[in-house]
Structures are given as C-alpha cells and as structure tokens.
Amino acid sequence: MSTAVADVEAHGHHGPEKGIRRWLFATNHKDIGTMYLLFSLVMLFVGGAMAMVIRSELMMPGLQFVDPGFFNQMTTMHALVMIFGAIMPAFVGLANWMIPLMVGAPDMALPRMNNLSFWILPAAFTILLSTLFMPGGAPAGGWTMYPPLVLQTGDAFPYLIFSIHLMGLSSIMGAINIIVTIINMRAPDMDLIKMPMFVWSWLITAYLLIAVMPVLAGAVTMLLTDQFFGTSFFLAAGGGDPVMFQHIFWFFGHPEVYIMILPAFGVVSEVIPTFARKPLFGHDSMVYAISAIAFLSFIVWAHHMFTVGMPLTGQLFFMFSTMLIAVPTGVKIFNWTATMWRGAMTFETPMLFALAFLFLFTIGGFSGVMVAIVPADIQYHDSYFVVAHFHYVLVPGALFGILAAVYYWLPKWTGRMYNEKLGQIHFWLTAIFVNVTFFPMHFLGLAGMPRRIPDYATQFTDWNFMASIGAYGFGVSQLLFVYVVVSCMRGRGEPATAEVWDHPKGLEWTVPSPAPFHTFEEPPRIGAAQTFS
C-alpha cells in the first residue's frame, strides 16, 4: 500500500518483494511501520472486545454474563493488550514510518533488528492470548501482577512472564533503533534542538524505554523464580517483601505511563502548528518540558502506593514530586494554546482530535493533580476515580494522539485523502462517547465504588449503566475508523498532493504522496521552509 513502484524503478533500485516475503522479511521502515500500525489496530479491537465484556457485565448490578474469575481475566488482559499491544506498538509504528521521513534518513539505522522487534510482537501476543484457553484461565491478578495474588495464577503464569519478556525485548530493540536513527542519521544541517517535536518526543521516550523495560523484566523474573525455583523475593514467609515488588513495578510503571503519552505530545505538537498555520510556540521550552517530565517520571513511582503504609516523609516526598509534574505539563498545554493564538485555524479531522486531546487530556491532568494529594488519594486510590483518571489520559490522551497522527499522515502513507466527512463523524462520535463512558466513572469512584469488581452495590447502578452505553457507542464508532483507513489503503479517495495540507512544515512533506518505497537516498538540505525554531 505504501509504495509507488514506478517511482522506485525510475531510481534504478529494487522495489519491495512480492507476496508474503515482503512482510515476513521486511527491512523497509515503511513496511515495518505499516505492520506495527495494523497490528496495533487489531489489538485495539481485541482489547476493546474485552472492554465490552467488562462493560456488559457492569451495566446492571448482579452477574448476568460472566463469572467473577473470568471478569478478572478480562480486566487483566484488557490492560495488558491495550498497553503493550495497542498503544505502544502504534507509537512505534508511527516512529518507524515518520522518524526517517522527518529527519531525512533513508531508513531506520538497524533494519534487520527492526524486523525482529516487530515479529516478536505477534508471537508474544499469541502466547499471552492463548492463556485464555488454558486450565485455570488467563492471568486474573491485574496487569500490575502484584504478588502474592499473581502467584495464584494457573497454568498461564509462566506464559504471562514469558510474553512480558518478549514484549520488553521488542520494545528495547525498537527503542535502540530509534535512538541510533535519530542520533546518527539526521540530515546534515539538522541540529538536535531543531528536530521536529515528534522526533524529540520519541528520542526521550526511547531512552525511557531502555531505562525501565529491563526493570520490569527483572521484576517478573523474580516472580518466576519465586513460583518455580524456591526463592522468596516477594514472599513474607521466606523473608521476602511483597511491597518491594510494587516499588520495582512502579519504578517501571510510572515512566511507562509517559512512554505512552510523550509521543502523543509530539504528534499534537506537529498537528496544531499545521492547522493553525503558525509555528509551534516555544519549541525549545517544549523540549525542556518533555525532558523534565521524563526526569520526574523516575522519582514519583510510589504515588501509586499511598495506601501500602509508607513513612510520613516518604509520602510527603512523593506527593510533592508528583505535584511538580503539573508544572512542565502545564507549560506544554499553555504553549499549545499560544500556538493556536492568533493563528488561522481550520478544523480538519487531525486538528479536531488534537483539540479534543488538549481539552480532555487536561481534564485527566486535573484529576492527576487531585490524586497527588495524599489525604484525598487515600479515598481515590483503587476506586473508579482512578479508573476515570487514567482512562482520560490514555484514551483521549494517548489514543486521540494516535488517531490524530493517523489522519494527519494517512494521505502521505497511502497517497489518498481520507473521506473528510466520515473522519469528522468518527471524531464527533468518538469524542462524545469517550466522555459518556469515562466521565461518570469519576462520580462512581468518589461515591465509593472500588475498581476491578464484577458486581456492585445498587446505588452505583445509574452511572455504570451510562458508562456501558458510552462504551458500546465508543466501540462501534471505531468501526467507522477502520472503514476510513481501509478505504484509503485500497486506493479510494482523492489523490493526495505531496504537501497534503496547507503548507505544513517538515521534511516528510517534501516527498511525494504516497511516500516512495525508498526516500532520502541523498540526504536532503533543510530549506527555510522546513525550519522549526
């Protein structure tokens, strides 16, 4: 879908391989990017189907469809599939496609490793999803895998650990590839600080990945040896410490949260200037803000654990460090607003998703400040308020960032304009239903509904009913997205120009649409049209 064979032949180079070999042995960053994106789309629907099971069961009090054990499997698997299968691979796919095009490189620096890091993922998720059919069922102890509960997992346990190892391996290799590409393969006159924001956000994200994925690998390996080799890292009876797992897990887990949101920041920083027809406000301070957020992500982990019983000074430290995150995040929100200020905006689908991101991610940020306040968090912790908070930053945050990126660059990938009308309908349905689904969860949590329960006291009925309706609407709306994307891939729609939009900045708009199989074989010169700061 991503190639223009004629153009490639004109350069006297080989085109893509034919048939399955093209994908199985892919080393081209565009092909691998496409596979990552399609894989994440499939996983979005797998994880979404699990969300539908969850919301169906929670629509009414009492158990109607599933038993509590299966319900717990669904919440656990929904999280694992969405985080490691949908959001992260989607951003890696965007990185694969766009980073070489944005820095003027011919391909990713390590194309064969790129192939491996993608093809590990289908294997990892086959293993993970196969646990649904094992004796004892899929993992049901929550995606956080807290011991001792996770050690009660049935036959699925070693498969869970092994699939996490594989996902981590894939992420680390992908991250190394991205860093090497950005550091070594930029166009000659592109200074680091002048790089596009999407590239910047991914550079920092990649370092976060390298820093924390091994920590997760270590944590789950210790679970494995506790289960099978008689160690007691996390077992109190053997002198171990179950809380230590939580510290290690969240030392991975909090940077992980930013791994899922920083590339979305990058996307929004690309989209808003294009449709406001005005340069990004405070480019350099945006870079510093992302760096500050990345640094802070390493010193806030225990805010996930305010009820485990930490010393007072520890709680105070993690409260203050967590509140600090609001400062660089605020700078980003204000800078995006200043970018729009006195611009000349139009509201195509990518811009609509970017604007919804701005509003709704900020709501997630507000509830983020609230959960930082320890006395109040003692009430919010493990309630639906937290569920509302992290879905606001992950769905209208990370996912809307991905959707904005797909609509923004889809014409560049496929050479076709997507159907703008359908795109806007998709946007409005998605934006409305996301709020119908997740806003009531704030109320449920404050009123006292714990998370991860299949059944609830009857006073929680109304908001749960509303959330379930919203979830169905949200799920169905995404079918429209698939239709829009597949139409472009199959070559329907108006042919797109090289620029696609109204004089966007960036090297990716200097190559034809669709982007030829090989681009920037000669390093490009960055003209005045492509400068960023």
Next chain:
Amino acid sequence: MIRRLSLCVTGMLAAAGARADWAINMPRGVSELSAETYELHMIVFYWCVGIAVVVFGAMLVTIVRHRKSRGVTPAKFSHSMPAEITWTIIPIIILLIMAVPAAETLIRIEDSREPDLTVVVTGYQWKWHYTYQGEDVAFYSSLARASSEARHRGSGIDPASVENYLLDVDKPLVVPKGAKVRLLLTSNDVIHAWWVPELSIKKDAIPGFMNETWFQADVAGVFRGQCAELCGVDHAYMPVVVEVVEPDAFEAFLDSEREPAPAAITDGSAR
C-alpha cells in the same frame, strides 16, 4: 441515525433513573479527618475548576476567533520569554498553596498515638477477621447471607430487592463513638485493602506486614465499605461494615462477645 440513537439512550437513561441515586461526590464522612479530607478534595477540585475556566476559556476564544474562515492572517510569533516564565511560576505558586494544607492533614492522619482501642484486622480470601486487643474478643466478618444468595449468576434474585446488596456482613466491626480506634492490619494470604469511605480510611492488609491506621467516629451509625485491593475471585464480596455505637452499648457488645466462647474456639469453628 444519530438522532434515533440519542433518543434511545435518553430513554434508557430515564428508565435507569427511575431507581436513581446518581451520587456524584465524596462523602463528608463522620470523623474530623474525613471532613478535613473532604475539604481538601473540594479545595483542589475548585482550584482545578478555576484553572479550567481560564485555560479552556482561552482555548475556546482562540478556536472561535482565530479561524481561517474569518479571514484572519496568521501571526508569526513563536516565542515569549515573559509569557513562559509567567505560566511556569503561577502553577508553582498554586501547587504550593495546595501542598501546605495537604501536608498538614497528612501529618494528622499519620499520628496514631494514644489510641483508646486497638483492633487487629486480618484479611482472608475472602472475609475479614477482627481481634479486639486485650479484650478476648475476636470474630470473622463475611458477606451477609442475603447478598451471598443473590450474587450468583442465575440466582433469580434481583439485587435491588436485597437490602445493602454486597455491602452487608454477618458480623460488623463494632466500635464506640468518639473513641480513637487504632487498626493494625495484616493478611493471611494475599494483599487486601480495608476501605470505609465515610471514615476516610483505606489501608492495605499485607501478609507478613503490620500496617497501622486509625479513626475516630463522631457519629453513631453503620458505615459501609469494601475491600479495595484486587484479591482474587471474590474480591467484590468481602465488604467492610463498621457499626459505631454509644460507649455503653459497646461495653455490652464486648460482654456478649466474651461470654459464649473464648476467642480461640470462635476462631477455629468459624473457619
């Protein structure tokens, strides 16, 4: 189609509203600290609303005014040091204003000295066990029978017909009004969390650890909560119920609990 869908949704919501509760906020609770926590929650919430009005207001103004269809030409500016310093400093000041009362309340929450009564709370899959220290009183507290019968799939019992569905136990924790009750929490198997919103208490019960928290209820009554940490299949079915009674009634309760059997035997038979 959208109109029909929205009509349909409104209709269903109206039907659901027939047995409405629609609670939207944290309870103020029945202790000094729960009220303080509630106030803190509201202060931070109002700050967020205030910031939202300013930030979303600016976004809406620019979305309405600075659009190409109004024939504007885009400005060219892309830096402003004073503006960026301003919107770095102001959030820091606001955060400091929030941090001070939060820290004060937290320090009070952590001060569990000089309790009037100490109860050891042990989490089990899936019930709670309470031991009144120095009183020779101990018992299990499990999901009440009415909820237990209605909770299964295909039970044929409408949860709405069960009083306090999933929030009722066979034997609640009974404590005296106005007394400082210290809880020592631990677990027998996996991690649980003891949560009563009205008392503003949530603390993990961790195997091999002894966690400490406390409350002082100023109002007599029955206060309900649930296990808040995923603890396995029946995580949703181990509620916490605290009955706050007048001191005289509490003494009577202790006497009645002591008489029938020593704690150790109650322990064995209940399991």
